[in-house]
Amino acid sequence: VPVAYQRRLRCRPLGPARTLALFPSIDPVLPTPGRLLLQEAGFRQRNRRGVPPLGGSGLAMNSDAVHVVGSKVWVLTAEDTWLKAQVTQLHDDGQEVTVKLEGGSEKRLPAAKCPLQNHGRPVEDMTKLPYLNEPGVLNNLMDRYQLDDIYTYTGTILIAINPFQNLAHMYGPQMMMEYKGVDLGELSPHVYAIADNAFRKMVKENKSQSILVSGESGAGKTETSKLIMNYLAWMGGRATAAEDEKGVEQKVLESNPLLEAFGNAKTVRNDNSSRFGKFVEIQFDKDWRISGAAIRTYLLERSRLVNISDPERNYHIFYQLCEGASDALKEELFLKPASEFSYLNQSSCYQLDGVDNAKEFKRTRHAMKVVGIATEEQRSVFKVVAAVLHLGNLSFTDGDEPDSSKIDGDAAEFHLSACANLLGVDLEGLRKALTTRTRQTFDGPIVSPLPVAAATDNRDSLTKTIYSRMFDWLVERVNTAVGQDPHAAAVVGVLDIYGFEQFRQNDFEQFCINLANEKLQQHFNHHVFKQEQIEYEKEEIDWSYIEFVDNQDVLDLIEKKPGGIIDGLDEQCRFPTSTAADFALKLYQGDFIKGSKRFSKPKLSQTAFTIDHYAGNVTYETDNFLEKNKDYVIAEHQELLTTAGCDYIRTLFPVEAEPAGGKGGK
Ligand SMILES: Nc1ncnc2c1ncn2[C@@H]1O[C@H](COP(=O)(O)OP(=O)(O)OP(=O)(O)O)[C@@H](O)[C@H]1O
Ligand SMILES: [Mg+2]
Incomplete structure (x- = not known):
C-alpha cells in the first residue's frame, strides 16, 4: 500500500506530507491463496445495509470503466506524476484514446493507461470511490488532507497522512470516549477507531490482535x-x-521517551527518526485490564554511532547529556561541549528546531525513573554514553614498529584515560585492546600490532558493541519494570517498523529491512485476500479470482535452506578468509539463486546483486555483508569489559557471553 502512494499528484501540491498505513487485527498465519480477489463491479452496493462494509481489503477494481469522448481521466507523466486530462477522441474501438492534458497538449495513449477520474466529494472510505485507481486514491487523500482530514479508510486499513502540526482537537480523553465501543466506519476515520476495534475484537473473540504501522x-x-x-x-x-x-500503563508509555532518547536521531527526513524497529505487546488479563507488556526491538542502527553526515545527528542522548548534565556530572564524566566530540562534530547540527536538549535530558531522566532505573544506575548509563564520546576522540598515529599504531598525542591520551576511568578498565589494557590483536595459535597467543586504519576500525567496533549492549539492557530493564503477565488472556501488539528502503547504495541493513517488509507484505496479502474471500462466500456474492504476484519466490530466494542468499552468507562467514567477492561469486553461481527470476547480477559489478522485490528492484553492495552478518564481539574487547571494575559494564558483558568469532549468521 505505501508504495503506491509514493507517486505524487501534480494538480495541487501536497507539501511535505507523508503517508502511512495501519493494518489492524492481522491473524497469525493464513494459507497461501496465491491469487488476488477481483471484486465484481457494483458488488459493494449489494451489501445488506446498502453501504460498503468495512471488512474488505478495499482492493476493488473497476471492470466497467469505459472511456467515452469527454471522459475525465488521469495521465501519468514521465516524471511519475498524475495529471488531469480529458478524452477528445477514441480509436480502435476505444482501445486507444487521444487526451488533452490540463496544460493544453494532446497525447494518444492506450485507454488502459488513462484511469478515469472520480467526481463528487472526497470519501471517508476509499472502497466507496467509483473508480478505485492509484490517482483516484491519491487525489482523495489529498482533498481530505487539505481539509485537515488526515485519516481515511480503505476497508479496515487506515491511511494516515502526517499533518506536521499539532491537531490537539483530534486527540485526548474526550475523543477517546467518542470512539469507544463504536463500530469501525460509524464515525470519521481515526486511529482511535483502529485501536478500539482491536481492543473489542480481542474481547469479543478472546483472541490476540496486532496492529501493523507501516510507512x-x-x-x-x-x-x-x-x-x-x-x-x-x-x-x-x-x-x-x-x-x-496504573503504574503498568504509565511505564509502558514512559518507555517511549526513554527508548527514543537512546534510539532516535535526526535524519534528513525526520528530526526524531527511530533507528530501530519496535514491537510492543500490551497484555490484558481476563478482565481486560492491562496486566503487563513486552517490548521487542530490532536492528538498532549501529553505524550512526561512529559516522554521521551533515545535517543529521547522532542519538539524541549524546546532545542531551552534553547540555543537560549538571556541572558535577559533567565533571565526573569529563564532558566537553558536543562540538568537541568527533562522533558528534562530523555534522554541524547540534540543535533541533523547537527542542531544548537540556529539558529533554530531564525528560529522559524522568522516564528512566518511572521505569525503575534508579539515580545510581542512571549514572552508570551516562558513564557509558560519555565513554563512547571519549572513544570517538581517540585518534591514532603510526607506531614505532612497521604497521603499528599508537594513541596520537596528549589530547587523545586524555580521552583514553577518561574512557578507561568511566568504563572502569585498566588504562594499559584498553590501549592494548585498541592497538593490537591477539591470535591464538598452537604455540600460544601471538600479539600483533594494528596499523592506524585497523585501530580506528577496532575503536569504532568497541563503540558499537558497548552502546548496543547498553541499548539492549535498557529495553530489558523496561521489560522487567513493566512486568510480563504469564497468564495474560490476550495481547494487542503494535508494530512500528521501517518501511521498504531503497537508496543509491544499499547495505546489509537495507537487505534485512526489505526482507522484513517482504514477510509483512506476504502476511498482509494472505490476510486481506483470505478475509475478503471468506466474506464473499458468506454473503454468497459472485466473485472471481485473478492471479496476483505472490512474493513467496523472493522469500525463498533469500531464506531457503539450503541454497538461499542467507544460507550462502552464513556459509561464507564460516571461512575466516572469505571476501565480499567470494560471497558474491557464490550467489552468482549457486544453482538455486541463479535460477530465480527475482535475482540478477548487475553488469558492471563483481560484488553486488539485485533483488526484484515486491516494491521494486534493489541492488545491494556486498562489501560489508560478511562482517555485519558475523556481528560478534572482538575477543580483546570481551575480555577487557568482562573484567571491568565497573559493575554495570560487567553486567553488560557477562562472562558467559559469546566468544570471539561468534556463531555468525544471526
Ligand atoms: N498525528 C500526528 N500529529 C501531529 N504531528 C505528527 C503526527 N504524526 C507525525 N507527526 C509529526 O511528524 C514527525 C515524524 O513522525 P514519526 O517520528 O512518527 O515518523 P516515523 O514514521 O516514525 O519515522 P521514522 O521511520 O523515521 O522513525 C513527528 O515528530 C511529528 O512532528
Ligand atoms: Mg519512528
Whole structure:
C-alpha cells in the first residue's frame, strides 16, 4: 500500500506530507491463496445495509470503466506524476484514446493507461470511490488532507497522512470516549477507531490482535503507535481499581521517551527518526485490564554511532547529556561541549528546531525513573554514553614498529584515560585492546600490532558493541519494570517498523529491512485476500479470482535452506578468509539463486546483486555483508569489559557471553 502512494499528484501540491498505513487485527498465519480477489463491479452496493462494509481489503477494481469522448481521466507523466486530462477522441474501438492534458497538449495513449477520474466529494472510505485507481486514491487523500482530514479508510486499513502540526482537537480523553465501543466506519476515520476495534475484537473473540504501522521514514509511524498505545492504556486502565496497576500503563508509555532518547536521531527526513524497529505487546488479563507488556526491538542502527553526515545527528542522548548534565556530572564524566566530540562534530547540527536538549535530558531522566532505573544506575548509563564520546576522540598515529599504531598525542591520551576511568578498565589494557590483536595459535597467543586504519576500525567496533549492549539492557530493564503477565488472556501488539528502503547504495541493513517488509507484505496479502474471500462466500456474492504476484519466490530466494542468499552468507562467514567477492561469486553461481527470476547480477559489478522485490528492484553492495552478518564481539574487547571494575559494564558483558568469532549468521 505505501508504495503506491509514493507517486505524487501534480494538480495541487501536497507539501511535505507523508503517508502511512495501519493494518489492524492481522491473524497469525493464513494459507497461501496465491491469487488476488477481483471484486465484481457494483458488488459493494449489494451489501445488506446498502453501504460498503468495512471488512474488505478495499482492493476493488473497476471492470466497467469505459472511456467515452469527454471522459475525465488521469495521465501519468514521465516524471511519475498524475495529471488531469480529458478524452477528445477514441480509436480502435476505444482501445486507444487521444487526451488533452490540463496544460493544453494532446497525447494518444492506450485507454488502459488513462484511469478515469472520480467526481463528487472526497470519501471517508476509499472502497466507496467509483473508480478505485492509484490517482483516484491519491487525489482523495489529498482533498481530505487539505481539509485537515488526515485519516481515511480503505476497508479496515487506515491511511494516515502526517499533518506536521499539532491537531490537539483530534486527540485526548474526550475523543477517546467518542470512539469507544463504536463500530469501525460509524464515525470519521481515526486511529482511535483502529485501536478500539482491536481492543473489542480481542474481547469479543478472546483472541490476540496486532496492529501493523507501516510507512516511509517521517510518515508518522511512531507518533501513531503512541496514539494507539495511549488509547489502549486508557481503555485498559479505565476498569483498573488498584493504583499500582496504573503504574503498568504509565511505564509502558514512559518507555517511549526513554527508548527514543537512546534510539532516535535526526535524519534528513525526520528530526526524531527511530533507528530501530519496535514491537510492543500490551497484555490484558481476563478482565481486560492491562496486566503487563513486552517490548521487542530490532536492528538498532549501529553505524550512526561512529559516522554521521551533515545535517543529521547522532542519538539524541549524546546532545542531551552534553547540555543537560549538571556541572558535577559533567565533571565526573569529563564532558566537553558536543562540538568537541568527533562522533558528534562530523555534522554541524547540534540543535533541533523547537527542542531544548537540556529539558529533554530531564525528560529522559524522568522516564528512566518511572521505569525503575534508579539515580545510581542512571549514572552508570551516562558513564557509558560519555565513554563512547571519549572513544570517538581517540585518534591514532603510526607506531614505532612497521604497521603499528599508537594513541596520537596528549589530547587523545586524555580521552583514553577518561574512557578507561568511566568504563572502569585498566588504562594499559584498553590501549592494548585498541592497538593490537591477539591470535591464538598452537604455540600460544601471538600479539600483533594494528596499523592506524585497523585501530580506528577496532575503536569504532568497541563503540558499537558497548552502546548496543547498553541499548539492549535498557529495553530489558523496561521489560522487567513493566512486568510480563504469564497468564495474560490476550495481547494487542503494535508494530512500528521501517518501511521498504531503497537508496543509491544499499547495505546489509537495507537487505534485512526489505526482507522484513517482504514477510509483512506476504502476511498482509494472505490476510486481506483470505478475509475478503471468506466474506464473499458468506454473503454468497459472485466473485472471481485473478492471479496476483505472490512474493513467496523472493522469500525463498533469500531464506531457503539450503541454497538461499542467507544460507550462502552464513556459509561464507564460516571461512575466516572469505571476501565480499567470494560471497558474491557464490550467489552468482549457486544453482538455486541463479535460477530465480527475482535475482540478477548487475553488469558492471563483481560484488553486488539485485533483488526484484515486491516494491521494486534493489541492488545491494556486498562489501560489508560478511562482517555485519558475523556481528560478534572482538575477543580483546570481551575480555577487557568482562573484567571491568565497573559493575554495570560487567553486567553488560557477562562472562558467559559469546566468544570471539561468534556463531555468525544471526
Ligand atoms: N498525528 C500526528 N500529529 C501531529 N504531528 C505528527 C503526527 N504524526 C507525525 N507527526 C509529526 O511528524 C514527525 C515524524 O513522525 P514519526 O517520528 O512518527 O515518523 P516515523 O514514521 O516514525 O519515522 P521514522 O521511520 O523515521 O522513525 C513527528 O515528530 C511529528 O512532528
Ligand atoms: Mg519512528
